[in-house]
Every structure is written in structure tokens, then in C-alpha cells.
Amino acid sequence: xxxxxxxxxxxxxxxxxxxxxxxxxxxxxxxxxxxxxxxxxxxxxxxxxxxxxxxxxxxxxxxxxxxxxxxxxxxxxxxxxxxxxxxxxxxxxxxxxxxxxxxxxxxxxxxxxxxxxxxxxxxxxxxxxxxxxxxxxxxxxxxxxxxxxxxxxxxxxxxxxxxxxxxxxxxxx
Amino acid sequence: xxxxxxxxxxxxxxxxxxxxxxxxxxxxxxxxxxxxxxxxxxxxxxxxxxxxxxxxxxxxxxxxxxxxxxxxxxxxxxxxxxxxxxxxxxxxxxxxxxxxxxxxxxxxxxxxxxxxxxxxxxxxxxxxxxxxxxxxxxxxxxxxxxxxxxxxxxxxxxxxxxxxxxxxxxxxx
DNA sequence: GATATTTGATATGGTCCATAACAATTATCA
DNA sequence: TGATAATTGTTATGGACCATATCAAATATC
Numbered sequence: 001x002x003x004x005x006x007x008x009x010x011x012x013x014x015x016x017x018x019x020x021x022x023x024x025x026x027x028x029x030x031x032x033x034x035x036x037x038x039x040x041x042x043x044x045x046x047x048x049x050x051x052x053x054x055x056x057x058x059x060x061x062x063x064x065x066x067x068x069x070x071x072x073x074x075x076x077x078x079x080x081x082x083x084x085x086x087x088x089x090x091x092x093x094x095x096x097x098x099x100x101x102x103x104x105x106x107x108x109x110x111x112x113x114x115x116x117x118x119x120x121x122x123x124x125x126x127x128x129x130x131x132x133x134x135x136x137x138x139x140x141x142x143x144x145x146x147x148x149x150x151x152x153x154x155x156x157x158x159x160x161x162x163x164x165x166x167x168x169x170x171x172x173x
Numbered sequence: 174x175x176x177x178x179x180x181x182x183x184x185x186x187x188x189x190x191x192x193x194x195x196x197x198x199x200x201x202x203x204x205x206x207x208x209x210x211x212x213x214x215x216x217x218x219x220x221x222x223x224x225x226x227x228x229x230x231x232x233x234x235x236x237x238x239x240x241x242x243x244x245x246x247x248x249x250x251x252x253x254x255x256x257x258x259x260x261x262x263x264x265x266x267x268x269x270x271x272x273x274x275x276x277x278x279x280x281x282x283x284x285x286x287x288x289x290x291x292x293x294x295x296x297x298x299x300x301x302x303x304x305x306x307x308x309x310x311x312x313x314x315x316x317x318x319x320x321x322x323x324x325x326x327x328x329x330x331x332x333x334x335x336x337x338x339x340x341x342x343x344x345x346x
Numbered sequence: 347g348a349t350a351t352t353t354g355a356t357a358t359g360g361t362c363c364a365t366a367a368c369a370a371t372t373a374t375c376a
Numbered sequence: 377t378g379a380t381a382a383t384t385g386t387t388a389t390g391g392a393c394c395a396t397a398t399c400a401a402a403t404a405t406c
Contacts, residue, residue, distance in 0.1 A: 002220070004330055027197070030249065032252045032255060032259060032260075032263045033251045033252055034248070034251070034263075035248070036247055036312075036366075037244055037247050037248060038340065040243075040244070040247075040315070041225055041336065042222075042225050042229050042319075042334075043240070043244055044339040044340050045218070045221060045222045045339055046222055046226075046240070047339075047343035048218060048346070049215075049218045049219055049222045050343075050344065051342055051343055051346040052214055052218055052346060053215055053310075055218075055346055056215050067215045067219070068393095070213075071210055071216055073372070074208060074209055074210050075205065075208070075210060076298050078206050078207070078208035079206055081175075082205060083353075083354090084354065085352085085353065085354080087205075088388070090207075092206045093394095095353080095355085095359090096355070096356080096394095096395080096396085096397095097353060097394065097395080098315060098354090099356085105243075111356095113354095119353080119402075120351090120401085120403085121352065121353040121354070121401065122352090122353060122402095122404060123353080124353085139209075142213070146215075147213075149346065150214060150342075153341060153342065153345060153346065154338055154341065154342075158338060161331075162335065162338050162339075163214065163217055164216075165331060165335050166218055166220075166221040167211065168327065169224055169225065169323075169326065169327075170217055170220035170221045170223075170224055173221070173225060173228055173326065214391090231395070241362095256384075257384075257385065258383085258384065258385080264386080266363095267363070267364065267365090268386085269363095269364080269365085269366095269388090270362075270363065270364080272385070272386060273388085277402090286385095292371075292383090292384080293370080293371060293372085293384095294383065294385070295370065295371095296384080296385070348405100348406090349405080350393100350404080350405070350406095351381085351402100351403080351405085352402080352404085353400100353401100353402080354400095354402105355399080355400090356397105356398085356399080357378105357396105357397085357398085357399100358395100358397080358398105359392080359394100359397105359398085360393100360394080360396105361392100361393085362388100362391100362392085362393080362394100363392080363393100364390085364392100365390085365391105365404080366388085366389085367386100367388085367389105367391085368386080369384100369386090370383100370385090371382100371384075371385105372381100372382080372383070372384095372393100373380100373381075373382065373383085374380080374381070374398085375378100375381095375394080376378095
């Protein structure tokens with residue numbers, strides 16, 4: 001709906017579009033009023049999500065893992081022996097779109113597709129040793145550089161409350 | 174990263190991928206364990222955002238307004254006389270991408286571009302009478318069918334706390 | 347054993363986001 | 377003043393993500 005996301009380059013920083021008020025003897029237009037927008041759930045939710053993803057990508061730059069890829073590795077680690085359909089649908093990823101994603105992870109030797117002996121249509125997914133190692137490092141980066149930032153910003157109790165409310169929305173809205 | 178969004182058709186409902194456990198005498202594979210995923214800020218944030226947008230679109234079906242379009246109308250109403258660059262950048266929309274969006278709103282007679290007399294490069298944005306009327310109806314729909322749902326789900330106090338925390342993340346993360 | 351279903355895959359189109367480049371206009375400043 | 381730079385809206389274009397239809401191989405169903 002609203003913002004950019006690359007996190008790297010210029011893009012479009014929202015906030016005060018009228019720049020920084022008065023710097024020198026410039027006329028400088030007044031900053032825009034957000035008004036009711038700042039109370040709109042969808043608006044603030046989307047903005048927060050973009051900021052969080054942006055930060056996630058920065059934290060993961062050394063491992064080159066996107067949020068989606070991280071979630072796949074996490075889920076495969078927790079549920080070894082599942083096939084593509086099961087992993088994809090649990091994450092809300094459509095099977096056709098999951099193919100290229102797995103191609104990527106497999107080409108980087110982070111996970112592997114194994115033909116199931118029970119059902120030779122299925123590809124069982126497992127993490128490779130490298131995949132496990134990378135995921136372990138990713139978890140540490142996320143914990144120390146990403147999630148920790150929430151505690152600094154909101155405090156432990158609020159952080160937990162936030163996650164709880166978002167989960168509730170995700171599941172019951 | 175994760176889910177779908179159309180809200181209308183089939184798509185891919187996340188949650189329990191192993192369907193509903195045991196219905197009849199089917200073998201039915203076990204439900205997958207989300208594990209640490211359910212504590213990941215980005216994951217739960219994205220999921221909540223998709224659900225909220227989905228619900229927003231349903232509530233606005235009669236007016237055919239997307240969250241982005243709604244935010245534009247809100248901002249133009251609150252800040253009449255601003256040009257495209259100012260409105261777009263405040264919303265984090267890149268100017269090239271704002272053109273088609275305005276073409277749409279203008280073709281529906283919801284807002285209008287007016288050549289500025291001060292700076293003939295600029296297009297001043299204003300809501301048409303129809304735009305004001307539609308926005309008024311949109312606000313009511315959002316308040317009664319969308320935002321009200323948050324109160325039912327979280328309660329007034331929690332709802333305000335949530336908005337506050339998301340704003341903080343959006344601005345300070 | 348014929349038919350239907352499931353799985354992974356391909357092809358394809360839509361939407362959103364980002365960059366480069368352009369003409370018209372305005373600002374800068376030598 | 378006049379040459380140059382910057383700004384505004386716009387177009388063209390490519391990438392990322394999402395969704396649907398369709399397919400062959402394998403399995404399930406009857």
C-alpha cells in the first residue's frame with residue numbers, strides 16, 4: 001500500500017516529506033499532516049512490517065537470507081521429512097512459487113529434495129549440513145541483532161504482548 | 174515472505190497444512206510444528222498485515238478502494254493544495270508509481286490534478302465532491318466494520334497499545 | 347483396470363516496487 | 377541576463393512476488 005522496501009539504496013523514506021523544516025533561508029513548505037492515517041491499523045501495520053523486513057535483510061546481509069528463506073529453513077529444520085506441498089502450504093506459499101525458491105536454496109546447498117520411497121511423487125525436504133550451520137548462524141544474528149532490537153525499543157513485556165496480539169490478528173481476524 | 178492476499182478466491186490458507194487432523198479413517202499426516210517461527214516478529218507481522226489488508230478489501234468492496242487508495246484520499250483531504258511529489262513521498266510511494274494510481278483515482282472522479290499557478294510544473298491535488306463523499310463513506314465502513322473488529326478482538330486498551338507499538342517500530346526501528 | 351486425485355513443475359499474467367531517462371518548468375549563480 | 381543545475385510529472389522498463397491453468401508422473405479410488 002504505502003512504502004518502499006529495498007533497504008539498500010535511496011528509495012523513498014516516508015515521514016516528513018517537507019524535508020527537515022527550516023535549514024537555511026529557504027521558504028520550505030510545511031510538513032504534511034498525517035491525520036487519521038496514523039491511527040489506521042493497516043497503514044501502521046504495513047509500515048512497521050516494511051521496517052522490520054528492511055532491518056532483517058540488513059542483519060542477514062552476510063548470509064544472504066530473506067525472511068521467506070529463513071522461514072523455510074526454520075520450518076524444514078523443525079519438520080524434517082515433509083514434502084514440498086506441506087512446507088509450502090504451511091507458510092502460505094503456493095506450490096508453483098515454491099519451486100524456484102527451493103531451486104535457490106538447493107543450488108546454495110542449504111537444503112535438499114529427496115524422492116520419497118513411500119510416495120515417489122513427493123520430494124522430501126531436509127537441511128544439508130551446511131544448511132543447518134547457516135541456519136544456526138542466522139538464528140544467532142536474528143536473536144542478537146534483530147529481535148533484541150525490539151526489546152531495546154519496547155521492553156521485554158511489551159515485545160511479548162505485541163507478538164501475542166499480532167498472532168491473534170493473524171489467526172482470528 | 175509468506176502468505177497470499179487476494180482474499181477472494183482459493184489461494185493458500187496457511188495454518189494447519191495437514192488439514193483438520195482426523196476426519197474419517199484417513200491416515201492423515203500430523204500437523205506441522207511452527208516452532209520458533211511463531212515467535213519471529215517478521216513472520217507474525219507479515220501474516221497479521223495480510224489478514225488486515227484482506228479484511229480491509231472485503232469491507233471496502235462496495236467502494237472499490239484499496240488500502241493505498243484510501244490512504245491517498247485521506248492524505249489529500251487532510252492536506253489540500255499539495256502536489257503529487259509531496260503526497261507520494263509522504264506515503265512512501267515513488268513518484269513514477271504514483272502516476273498510474275492518480276490516473277485511476279482521477280478517472281473515477283475521486284480526485285483531480287490542477288496545474289499550480291505558482292509553479293507550473295506542479296499538479297495540485299484536491300478531492301472532488303464525489304471523492305469527499307466516497308471518502309466519508311469509506312471512513313464509516315472502516316470504522317464500523319474494520320477497526321471495530323480490533324476492539325472486539327483485543328479490547329480498546331490493547332488496540333491503542335498495539336497501534337502505539339507499531340508506530341514506534343515504523344518510526345524508530 | 348478405468349478414472350480421479352495428488353505432487354512437483356512449467357508457463358503465464360497481474361501487481362507492486364525501483365531505476366533511468368525525458369520534456370517542461372523553475373532555480374541558481376557567474 | 378543567460379548558461380547551467382534542479383525539480384515536477386511522466387514514460388519505459390525490469391525485478392520481485394503472487395496467482396491461475398495446465399501438464400506428466402505417480403498414486404488413490406472405485
